[in-house]
Amino acid sequence: MIxxxxxxxxYGDKTAVDGLDFAVKPGLVTGFLGPNGAGKSTTMRMILGLDRPTSGAVTVNGVPHEDSVAPLREVGALLEAHAVHPGRSARNHLRxxxxxxAIPDARVDEILAQVGLTEVADKRAGKFSLGMRQRxxxxxxxxxxxxxxxLDEPVNGLDSEGIRWVRHLCRQLADEGRTVFVSSHLMTEMALMADHLLVIGQGRILADDxxxxxxxxxxxxxVRIRTRDRVxxxxxxTGVxxxxxEGDDELRVSGLGAEAVGDLLFDAGVRVHELTAVQSSLEEAFMALTAESVEYRADTARPTSDLVAQGALR
Structure with a gap:
């Protein structure tokens, strides 16, 4: 457990992580979400002992990770897929x-097969694609x-098969009783993978559920309604x-189920072309929750042509 x-x-006057209090429990895939600049990478680095907290503490299975005698046997981490010497083969990197x-050498071939790199095990890592480096x-x-x-952004550079493999891998690890902590910007994957969510914004916890x-x-x-009889x-x-x-071509009704909406419209003689029960996505929920915590926001209101004309883009 973390x-x-x-x-x-x-960092000087800037607070990157601000009083986080949380537990990442075994047997679950815990998704770690937040906008860019929210403090996710800093938090992960402090868990691993790579950054020292200004105050507070974080432990892994009851002890600070930097005190571990055999750290790879306690915590496995992927923070940066490029952290491999380009001239070293995949096999030698793992060896x-x-x-x-003090991990047996036989484990190297076992793990190469597990991640699908057996056939390129003796190829230099500098020649690997991004997806192969992720593996x-x-x-x-x-x-x-x-x-x-x-795992920090473990599916970057992976194709559809690779993304699915990571999803199943995380699920398998959690089912084995391990503590699995995954950060990703792919909300569709997180929705399929995670049992629990820890969401931060501007260094503070926004949700832990x-x-x-x-x-x-x-x-x-x-409930989404499409009809020509809008009035x-x-x-x-109204009132129910x-x-x-109201959108461009639909009405949205909350607080009533699809059957109740359908009955009301039928009784009123309304012609209905679509009546759909809709559940908002994880992406929509995340965007709504973190809207006030986004540090880097693009100016979507101004067309690129205007920015070029004003010399903002060259």
């Missing part, structure tokens, strides 16, 4: 990692068969629905 207590990191933690990074994280696994509770609280459901539809639903909003 346990953080009032974990804080400051020296194994040697530093090698995951192999490095798993070489010690650790009870705690931390099971996936089901997070979705129930931040991703409301609604009659609004009249039938909790909320009624």
């Amino acid at each position: 346990r953080a207590r009032e974990l804080t990191k400051k 020296w990692l194994a040697a530093t933690n 090698l990074g995951i192999a490095s994280a798993l070489i010690g068969d650790p009870p705690v696994v931390i 099971p996936m089901t509770e997070f979705m129930a609280g931040h991703a409301p459901s609604y 009659q539809a609004r009249a039938a639903l 629905a909790a909320e009624l909003t």
Whole structure:
């Protein structure tokens, strides 16, 4: 288990991580989400002992990770897939990692097969594609068969088969009782993978909930209606629905189920072309929750041509 207590990191006047208090439990895939600049990488580095907290503390299975005698046997981590000497083969990279933690050499071939790199095991890592480097990074994280696994953006550069493999791998590791902590910007994958979500913004915790509770609280459901009889539809639903909003070609009703909406419209003689129960996505819930915490925001209101004309882009 990973346990953080009032974990804080400051760089001069800037507070990157501000009093985080959380626990990442075994047997679950915990998704770690936040906008760019939210403090995710800094938090992961402090868990691994690569950055020292300004105040507070974080432990892995009850002890600071930097105190571990054989760290690869305690925590496997992928923070940067490029952290491999380009002239070293995948096999030799894993062999020296194994040697530093008294891991049997036979484990190298076993893990190469697990991540699908057996056929290129003797190829120099500098010739690898991004996806192959990601697989090698995951192999490095798993070489010690650790009870705690931390993966930062593990599906970057992977194709559809590779993304699916990472999803199933994380699920398998959690089912084995390991602590799995995964950061990703791919919300569709996180929705399929994670059991629990830890969301931070501007260094503070915004949510720490099971996936089901997070979705129930931040991703409301609604009923989408498409009809040419909008006036009659609004009249039938006004005062009955909790909320009624109108888009370019649809009405959205919250607070009523699809069957209740359909009955009301039928009784009012409204012609309906579409009636769909919709659950907001994890991406929509995440965007709504973190809207005030985005540090780097593009100016989407101004067309690129205007920026070029004003000399902002050259």
